[in-house]
Amino acid sequence: MNAKTKKRIDDFGYKTVKRNTLEAEVVDRSKAVITHYLNNFGKKEAKYFEEAAFSAIKSYSIDSEDGDMPNSVVEEALQQYLFEVHDVPFPTPQNPQFTFIDLFAGIGGFRVAMQNLGGKCVFTSEWDKEAKKTYRANFGEVPFGDITKEETKRFIPDGFDILCGGFPCQAFSIAGRRGGFEDTRGTLFFDVAEIIKRKMPKAFFLENVKGLASHDKGKTLSTILNVLRSDLGYYVPEPQIVNAKNFGVPQNRERIYIVGFRADLGIDEFKYPEPLGKKVSFSDIKEEKTVGTRYYLSTKYLQTLYNHKARHESKGNGFGYNIVKDDEIANAIVVGGMGRERNLVIDNRITDFKPETKIQGEVNREGIRKMTPREWARLQGFPNKFIIPVADASAYKQFGNSVAVPAIQATALEILKKINFLKNVEGK
Numbered sequence: 001m002n003a004k005t006k007k008r009i010d011d012f013g014y015k016t017v018k019r020n021t022l023e024a025e026v027v028d029r030s031k032a033v034i035t036h037y038l039n040n041f042g043k044k045e046a047k048y049f050e051e052a053a054f055s056a057i058k059s060y061s062i063d064s065e066d067g068d069m070p071n072s073v074v075e076e077a078l079q080q081y082l083f084e085v086h087d088v089p090f091p092t093p094q095n096p097q098f099t100f101i102d103l104f105a106g107i108g109g110f111r112v113a114m115q116n117l118g119g120k121c122v123f124t125s126e127w128d129k130e131a132k133k134t135y136r137a138n139f140g141e142v143p144f145g146d147i148t149k150e151e152t153k154r155f156i157p158d159g160f161d162i163l164c165g166g167f168p169c170q171a172f173s174i175a176g177r178r179g180g181f182e183d184t185r186g187t188l189f190f191d192v193a194e195i196i197k198r199k200m201p202k203a204f205f206l207e208n209v210k211g212l213a214s215h216d217k218g219k220t221l222s223t224i225l226n227v228l229r230s231d232l233g234y235y236v237p238e239p240q241i242v243n244a245k246n247f248g249v250p251q252n253r254e255r256i257y258i259v260g261f262r263a264d265l266g267i268d269e270f271k272y273p274e275p276l277g278k279k280v281s282f283s284d285i286k287e288e289k290t291v292g293t294r295y296y297l298s299t300k301y302l303q304t305l306y307n308h309k310a311r312h313e314s315k316g317n318g319f320g321y322n323i324v325k326d327d328e329i330a331n332a333i334v335v336g337g338m339g340r341e342r343n344l345v346i347d348n349r350i351t352d353f354k355p356e357t358k359i360q361g362e363v364n365r366e367g368i369r370k371m372t373p374r375e376w377a378r379l380q381g382f383p384n385k386f387i388i389p390v391a392d393a394s395a396y397k398q399f400g401n402s403v404a405v406p407a408i409q410a411t412a413l414e415i416l417k418k419i420n421f422l423k424n425v426e427g428k
């Protein structure tokens with residue numbers, strides 16, 4: 001069978017479905033169930049997805065009106081999709097050293113790092129449609145959706161080793177209370193804590209914006225730590241602000257990392273990784289070839305930025321565009337606002353100044369351009385084989401929201417050393 005005649009997961013559901021009342025959410029969950037089942041095929045975790053995967057196939061199959069398809073036929077139908085989950089840049093390892101779950105997965109920054117260390121992801125959740133696209137293109141798995149819903153949580157397997165997640169930061173209203181588990185109800189941290197409580201993984205690794213430390217005068221972080229330490233009983237060392245630039249990427253990105261170990265492991269100390277001391281700069285991640293004129297600023301827009309800056313600087317305000325020289329490092333990449341203008345670069349390799357689109361005027365002669373999505377990927381330490389299947393606007397958002405893979409990996413290695421999965425991991 002060649003790739004063209006093979007059944008694809010996208011043929012599943014929308015095209016073959018007979019009942020047009022089925023909602024997209026159900027179809028998406030079916031795709032999550034099927035890809036998770038196939039990625040865990042032959043492993044004990046497969047049983048968490050098996051029943052739902054079989055019934056999804058039965059209810060959507062064009063060959064079966066009444067759902068009495070024999071299991072052997074269902075198995076065969078599922079096998080048709082196997083090539084899709086394996087034929088990706090970052091396939092699930094077959095002989096993993098440990099298992100983890102990937103919550104608020106985004107495009108899988110944690111997953112790249114954990115797989116590099118020999119880990120196997122047994123469950124993933126992310127509700128953004130575009131991020132799911134990128135995730136699937138790279139890992140062959142469709143994430144489950146809203147993690148606050150029981151119909152998502154019920155698929156999380158027991159017995160995984162590490163819970164990973166960069167959950168969005170929200171305030172808790174704990175006025176007059178001790179700031180315990182129940183006080184965090186209604187926030188995404190509550191869902192993280194609840195999953196830890198139910199599943200009791202050996203360790204967790206949470207990532208968040210640096211501002212979490214000072215959020216609500218420090219009350220948000222102290223509530224989080226109180227829940228993890230007192231209510232869930234984990235050993236949680238002081239969280240650490242980690243800067244991506246110390247781990248081999250030219251980006252000044254500070255994030256707070258919170259790790260914890262289950263009490264019965266007897267771990268009572270943890271050291272975050274030391275900076276590598278390796279000097280890197282933008283030139284190390286710059287596009288090898290000339291990039292399209294759409295990344296170059298028009299003469300007019302550049303002039304607007306210059307004028308604006310001059311006006312604001314004369315009043316003593318900084319104004320947000322910045323040019324990163326080849327031997328410098330980038331500012332933290334962020335989503336929205338002037339995010340891209342904060343990291344302009346000079347690239348004189350351009351020879352054609354004609355605009356790519358009508359709305360864009362002639363491009364500037366100074367060679368000032370925005371970084372490309374691939375450069376943002378590299379700033380976060382994503383390998384070049386990482387596929388970017390979405391439009392630029394989504395790609396910038398996804399990389400801006402993601403994690404710096406090498407900093408995550410260096411920290412995860414320290415976690416693994418503590419929980420003794422190191423035999424085959426060291427030196428990777």
Ligand SMILES: C[S@@+](CC[C@H](N)C(=O)[O-])C[C@H]1O[C@@H](n2cnc3c(N)ncnc32)[C@H](O)[C@@H]1O
Binds near residue numbers: 105108109128131148
């Ligand atoms: C800061 S980003 C994490 C990015 C991720 N660590 C990565 O490497 O790309 C937080 C993610 O949580 C997702 N999210 C927020 N609320 C969610 C929910 N209730 N269920 C599932 N995903 C959610 C957002 O769509 C976003 O992609």
